Amino acid sequence: MSVKQIIKKCEQLYNDIDLFYVQEWKEKHKSRAIGFMPVYVPRELIHAAGMLPVGIMGAGDLLEIIKGDAYFQSYICHIPRSTIELGISNRLDCLDGMLFPAICDVIRNLSGMFKLMFKDMYVKYIDFPQNFLKTLGGNFYQHELRTMSDDFSQINNVDVNRDDLNRSIKLYNENRAVIKELYDLRSQNPHLVPGSELYLLMRASNVLEITEYTALLREYISETVCEKRPQRDNIRVVVTGVFCEQPPLALIRALENSGCFIVDDDWMLGARFILGDVALSNDPINALADAYLNHTVCTASKYDQDGNKGAFLIEQVKKAKAEGVIFAAPSFCDPALLERPMQQKALNRENIPYTSFKYSENTGQFQVIKEQTGTFADSIKLWGDS
Amino acid sequence: MEVRKEKSMTLQKDMFANHFKRLSRAGEEGRKVVYTFVPGNLNELIRSFDMLPVHPEINALQSAMRKKSANYIREAEKHGHSEDVCTYVKCDVGMMKTGNIGPTGEKLPDPDLLLLSYTGCFTFMKWFEILRQEYNNPPTVMLQVPYQSDGKITPEMTNYVADQLRDVVVPAMEKVSGTEFDAEKLRTFLASSARAEDDLVAILASAKNKPSPIDAYFGGVYYIGPIFTAFRGFDSCEEYYRVLRAEIEERVNNGQGPITPEGQMSEEKYRLVVEGPPNWTSFREFWKMFYDESAVIVASSYTKVGGIYDNGFRHDPARPFESLADYCLGCYTNLNLPSRIDLLEKYIKDYDADGFLINSIKSCNSFSAGQLLILRELEDRTGKAGGFIESDLVDPRYFSPANIKNRLESYFQMIDAKRRTVRNA
Ligand code: SF4
Ligand code: SF4
Numbered sequence: 001m002s003v004k005q006i007i008k009k010c011e012q013l014y015n016d017i018d019l020f021y022v023q024e025w026k027e028k029h030k031s032r033a034i035g036f037m038p039v040y041v042p043r044e045l046i047h048a049a050g051m052l053p054v055g056i057m058g059a060g061d062l063l064e065i066i067k068g069d070a071y072f073q074s075y076i077c078h079i080p081r082s083t084i085e086l087g088i089s090n091r092l093d094c095l096d097g098m099l100f101p102a103i104c105d106v107i108r109n110l111s112g113m114f115k116l117m118f119k120d121m122y123v124k125y126i127d128f129p130q131n132f133l134k135t136l137g138g139n140f141y142q143h144e145l146r147t148m149s150d151d152f153s154q155i156n157n158v159d160v161n162r163d164d165l166n167r168s169i170k171l172y173n174e175n176r177a178v179i180k181e182l183y184d185l186r187s188q189n190p191h192l193v194p195g196s197e198l199y200l201l202m203r204a205s206n207v208l209e210i211t212e213y214t215a216l217l218r219e220y221i222s223e224t225v226c227e228k229r230p231q232r233d234n235i236r237v238v239v240t241g242v243f244c245e246q247p248p249l250a251l252i253r254a255l256e257n258s259g260c261f262i263v264d265d266d267w268m269l270g271a272r273f274i275l276g277d278v279a280l281s282n283d284p285i286n287a288l289a290d291a292y293l294n295h296t297v298c299t300a301s302k303y304d305q306d307g308n309k310g311a312f313l314i315e316q317v318k319k320a321k322a323e324g325v326i327f328a329a330p331s332f333c334d335p336a337l338l339e340r341p342m343q344q345k346a347l348n349r350e351n352i353p354y355t356s357f358k359y360s361e362n363t364g365q366f367q368v369i370k371e372q373t374g375t376f377a378d379s380i381k382l383w384g385d386s
Numbered sequence: 387m388e389v390r391k392e393k394s395m396t397l398q399k400d401m402f403a404n405h406f407k408r409l410s411r412a413g414e415e416g417r418k419v420v421y422t423f424v425p426g427n428l429n430e431l432i433r434s435f436d437m438l439p440v441h442p443e444i445n446a447l448q449s450a451m452r453k454k455s456a457n458y459i460r461e462a463e464k465h466g467h468s469e470d471v472c473t474y475v476k477c478d479v480g481m482m483k484t485g486n487i488g489p490t491g492e493k494l495p496d497p498d499l500l501l502l503s504y505t506g507c508f509t510f511m512k513w514f515e516i517l518r519q520e521y522n523n524p525p526t527v528m529l530q531v532p533y534q535s536d537g538k539i540t541p542e543m544t545n546y547v548a549d550q551l552r553d554v555v556v557p558a559m560e561k562v563s564g565t566e567f568d569a570e571k572l573r574t575f576l577a578s579s580a581r582a583e584d585d586l587v588a589i590l591a592s593a594k595n596k597p598s599p600i601d602a603y604f605g606g607v608y609y610i611g612p613i614f615t616a617f618r619g620f621d622s623c624e625e626y627y628r629v630l631r632a633e634i635e636e637r638v639n640n641g642q643g644p645i646t647p648e649g650q651m652s653e654e655k656y657r658l659v660v661e662g663p664p665n666w667t668s669f670r671e672f673w674k675m676f677y678d679e680s681a682v683i684v685a686s687s688y689t690k691v692g693g694i695y696d697n698g699f700r701h702d703p704a705r706p707f708e709s710l711a712d713y714c715l716g717c718y719t720n721l722n723l724p725s726r727i728d729l730l731e732k733y734i735k736d737y738d739a740d741g742f743l744i745n746s747i748k749s750c751n752s753f754s755a756g757q758l759l760i761l762r763e764l765e766d767r768t769g770k771a772g773g774f775i776e777s778d779l780v781d782p783r784y785f786s787p788a789n790i791k792n793r794l795e796s797y798f799q800m801i802d803a804k805r806r807t808v809r810n811a
Binding site: 071072073076080102103106108109110111112115124125127130131133135136137139140143299303305307309332333334337339340341344345358 | 465466467468472504507511516517518519521526528530532533546549550553554629706723724726727737746754756757758759763772776786
């Protein structure tokens with residue numbers, strides 16, 4: 001496939017809020033599917049049980065909210081209402097379960113709402129460890145993982161063994177490696193991997209079966225390096241704060257059109273949450289827990305045990321040779337918005353310029369944001385080297 | 387009207403005044419100070435090391451009652467904090483940025499230890515990360531309390547918390563305080579806690595009487611003060627609840643209603659259950675909207691944020707760490723949404739309420755996300771009138787008296803209409 005065809009396919013998947021792909025996959029494989037909310041879930045466990053992990057990142061600007069608003073006050077972010085809307089409009093019927101990772105109280109309470117509203121569905125809230133000692137948080141998390149793995153075996157009527165888990169871990173390791181390659185390529189040659197394309201590719205991780213997905217990414221990489229695309233005089237930025245409710249695609253395009261190359265980001269973070277490989281071992285559950293405790297990204301929902309707020313972001317900036325940071329956060333998002341002043345303080349110490357705005361997944365107007373980031377880009381071009 | 391001060395009120399006032407005095411002298415007396423949260427607080431453990439707790443939420447609500455929160459919030463927003471986030475955090479940050487003057491006008495000491503009891507609210511974590519950065523990295527301990535997502539406490543959950551207490555929290559406290567852990571002292575405190583808890587349960591249950599001798603929300607927030615904060619485990623706390631219980635039993639015997647800021651309520655027209663925290667910036671005005679209509683709150687979820695005791699839980703000297711763990715795990719906001727609904731439904735029935743009301747707090751996701759579903763479910767299950775109002779804890783910009791009053795008036799009319807329907811049926 002050409003780059004154009006690959007992106008077209010990804011865009012189709014992005015627009016597929018009825019989850020036709022999932023329905024077809026289930027039909028074809030005579031199997032089941034488990035949905036999950038942002039940010040991270042150990043998809044390996046779902047895969048090892050022969051099921052399809054399906055990321056549900058709200059409905060963006062693709063769905064008119066008719067009933068979902070009746071479940072949430074105006075001062076709560078948008079993603080839970082569009083997720084409820086997806087549920088009550090039967091679009092999640094093809095999912096046999098939903099996982100709610102512990103990232104904030106909205107997602108947490110949403111898990112209880114699902115328990116009440118969708119009684120036939122397996123609903124699991126995943127409490128991740130905030131203590132990172134193997135004997136404490138590690139033990140607790142291993143128990144969570146084993147419980148989930150047992151539940152998945154039961155749901156799909158299979159017996160998941162060590163080899164199944166290791167096979168899945170291997171496939172996800174490969175996938176993470178390709179994603180890293182893609183991100184590295186973009187960071188080195190941002191004009192070859194436009195942010196909107198990379199975003200669509202990442203969104204495909206929500207549904208595509210993992211081997212198919214890895215193959216698609218490989219194909220994109222080999223095709224895009226041959227593309228002739230214009231070099232632009234854009235500034236290089238890291239976009240942060242978009243780990244849960246996703247920015248509309250048009251917003252990502254607007255950022256780029258305002259003169260920014262996005263050279264790193266935290267959207268679709270779950271697919272990049274584990275850094276490096278999960279070990280293949282005799283005890284794969286232990287390996288997954290270990291990876292979580294020791295080799296994951298820093299993000300707002302994870303406790304910063306070292307008291308070194310902003311260090312990870314600064315590292316991202318340096319590694320990607322970014323010239324500035326764009327703090328984008330969903331309105332009313334406590335995790336992103338409470339994190340922000342701490343990170344900004346850290347950036348100030350390093351003299352890294354930044355700009356900030358809020359959005360909502362269904363924002364339709366970007367003119368103000370575009371002007372703001374455009375001015376930011378201009379000021380960096382003008383004063384950046386001084 | 388002159389309101390007679392009950393003995394319990396004087397006791398409580400003195401307890402808090404002394405506590406803040408001791409805090410202001412902590413530096414010169416070499417006493418260590420632990421900042422920690424109300425839900426899942428480890429008062430007995432902290433005090434067993436002879437350290438003093440500071441509760442930032444209490445400072446925030448006190449600032450609001452003293453009309454200082456607006457300025458503090460503005461100060462925090464000036465420092466880059468978003469208008470969208472929890473106002474408790476901003477009120478606290480603003481207070482710190484303007485000299486950290488506590489509720490009694492005395493300066494609060496800086497923390498020697500940030501004890502992040504991570505119970506029932508995600509924002510707690512961000513809040514203490516912010517304080518940690520602001521105070522240049524003082525010793526900080528995270529105590530993760532798993533969420534009761536399936537509506538129960540499993541042995542793994544209890545063990546996880548108890549193990550963190552043993553392996554992380556106690557060593558950190560030993561280091562900061564320079565004192566060795568004294569298991570006997572902890573046990574003594576826990577036994578005292580349990581006795582005070584018995585009295586608290588009796589006090590809150592007194593609202594089952596008709597008329598109710600207490601208001602279990604507006605009055606209730608005063609009743610929970612000592613036991614939810616710095617005093618649980620102490621003789622003074624036991625004495626307070628003993629005295630309060632006796633006062634309330636006397637009210638029951640005399641058939642008296644609750645005491646309000648304007649004297650005793652003479653009539654009990656509406657019995658309500660309330661979900662959600664109160665508004666603190668206009669607390670008196672808010673309360674008045676109820677007692678003016680002869681509405682009394684007979685049970686509230688807010689009086690359970692620092693521990694639910696009417697389900698039988700007590701701190702237990704025989705299982706010190708495990709019972710502290712179960713205490714942390716059992717606080718109201720650590721219950722999942724279905725359990726919260728079950729509890730409210732039980733209160734509506736047990737306390738023979740005419741209806742229930744949700745005060746939805748704009749900046750508190752922990753309470754507010756999902757409350758509209760709570761409203762529907764409770765209406766369906768109980769057939770009682772459900773009301774919904776919106777305000778904020780400490781940001782006066784979000785307290786709109788005319789709006790709330792209007793809503794309450796329609797709500798009381800709704801209860802009247804339901805009553806007529808039942809009578810005519
Ligand atoms: S957008 Fe923020 S507040 Fe909303 S569900 Fe996601 S993490 Fe929570
Ligand atoms: S979000 Fe709610 S529970 Fe959490 S700190 Fe703020 S007011 Fe308290």
